[in-house]
Amino acid sequence: MNHWSSKGEDPVAFDHDCREGICGACSMYINGHPHGPDKAVTTCQLHMRKFKDGETIVIEPWRARPFPVLKDLIVDRTAFDKIIQAGGYISVNTGGIPDANAIPVPKVNADLSMDAAACIGCGACVAACKNASAMLFVSAKVSQFALLPQGRAEAAERVQAMVAEMDKQGFGNCTNTGACEAECPKEISISNIARMNREFLSARVCAPKIKEQTGGGI
Amino acid sequence: MAFKYSSVTKKIIMALAGLFLISFLIVHLSINLLLLFDGSGDSFNIAAHFMATNPVIQVMQLVLFGGFILHILVGIILQTQNWLARPTRYKVEGFSHTSFFSKFMIHTGAVILAFLVIHLFDFFFKAKFGELHEVMIDDTLMEDMGVLVIEKFKDFPYVLMYVVWLLFLGFHLDHAFHSALQSLGLNHSKYTPLAFGLSRALAILIAGGFILIPVVIYITQ
Known part of the structure; x- marks a missing residue:
């Protein structure tokens, strides 16, 4: 970096934001691993002590057709935003603060939903997958809602809309290899897929065939 | 047309066709093993004759061809889309700690398909359209498939070719059963580890069982 800066050239561009492993911006493919060789951490949480002294470190951007490289190590991950826009939300008016425990949620479902919601949308699953498949990301987003009563109402429409958008963006297909799970910095399980x-x-x-859209919803 | 179906639908089609093909392999192996348990080949010939003449099996044979074609075509479509999804490869390829054979399903599948064509010409089409020796068993005249198989497997290069082919079948099956269940959404914290074990067991038993037949015939003849 300093080498280029001292010559008046642009330093290598890379994404970064939170520096605490929760935003997913620092997405880089380091020595054949998304976010580097350490398990369950993002690049910003990866320490240089994980590498040998004098080791050659090869850093590449995510390689996938839906993630075009903008500059150096920065890729455009709008494709993920498009998938979320297709259904990764609950369309209800939030209103006032609800009473605690007004809607009973089994502990196991709450835990599974929270585990799925840990996905930071960094795209490591796509980068790790030999098929550049976004199934782990999409399934985590589908699961975090489908497991909770508030999300169940639109579960059928949501999953179809998000899968359709995922395919439209040009991601590959899942072959159940499990590389996404192995490399995910948030250890999202492929049971979500x-x-x-x-x-x-x-x-x-x-699901019944819906004849006409009545507005709202997904 | 198949491009229009969603990725999940295509995976479900692959899974259902694959599970059907596994059931076919089990039936095929069960009949082939008769050659080892009955040296005269009569039991094998009776079973082969039943498979060749029973009307339900004849219909299932067409379904089976359909299953093969579907599995192959959808597999090629999925793989093509997968290759297109990553036009630029990494300089340092990843090596995640995952199932080894799962990364080479299209390659093992291609090897299996190539040998399948040879296999069909050597046995299926000969039995169906060729002129085989006939043998009288229980007052019924039937094609002597047993002799055809035994004669083929007296040749060492031929036996070797089959062993290699069947090893590739085993590699393919190692990532077949549990993967099909996963594609169908059948993942459970209690039973998925069992599905992994069952998948490997099926791969070893089916490929091992099939390999046993040419090897035993070659050694004993």
Whole structure:
């Protein structure tokens, strides 16, 4: 970096923001691993002591058609935003603060939902997957809502809309290799992918055919 | 047309076709093993004759061809999309700690398909359209498939070719059963580890069982 700066040239451009491993901006492919060789950390939390003295470190941007390289190590991850816009939310008026425990949620579902919601949308799953598939990301977003009563109402429409957008963005298909789970800095489980497949299948098979859109919703 | 289906739908089609093909392999192996348990080949010939003449099996044969074609075509479409999704490769390729054979399903599948064509010409089409020796068993005249198989497997290069082919089948199956369940959304904290074990067991038993037949025939003849 200093080498280029001292010559008056642009230093290598890379994304960064929170520096505490929660924003997912610092997405780089380091020595064959998204976010580097350390397990369950983002690049900003990766210490140089994880490398040997004098070791050559190869840093690359995410390589996937839906993530075009903007400059050096910065990629455009708008594709993820588009997927979220397709259904990664709950369309209710928030209103006032609800009473605690007004809606009972089983502890196991709350935990699974929180685990899925830990996804920071960094794109490491896409970068790690040999197919550049975004299934882990999409499934985490689908799961975090599908597991909770507030999210169930729109679960069938949500999963179909998000999968359709994921395909439209040009991500690859999941081959259940598990590289995404192994490399995810937030250790999101591929059981979420199975849940998404299950949600998608039941939405396609069981959900009634909607004849006309009545406004609102997904 | 298949490009229009969603990625999840295509994976579900792959899974269902794959599970169906596994069930076919189990039936195929069960019949082939008769050659080892009955040296005269009569039991094998009776079973082969039943498979060749029973009307339900004839219909299932068409379904089976459909299953093969579907599995192959959807597999090629999925793989093409996967390659297109990463036009630029990494300088340092990743090596995540995941199932080894899962990364080479298209390659093992291609090897299996290539040998499958040879296999069909050597046995299936010969039995279906060729002129095989006939043998009388229980007052019924039937094609002597047993002799055809035994004669083929007297040749060492031929046996070696089959062993290699079947090893690739085993590699393919190692990532087949549990992957199909995952694609169908059947993942459970209690049963998924069992599915992994079952997948490997199926790979070893099916590939091992099939390999046993040419090897035993070659050694004993």
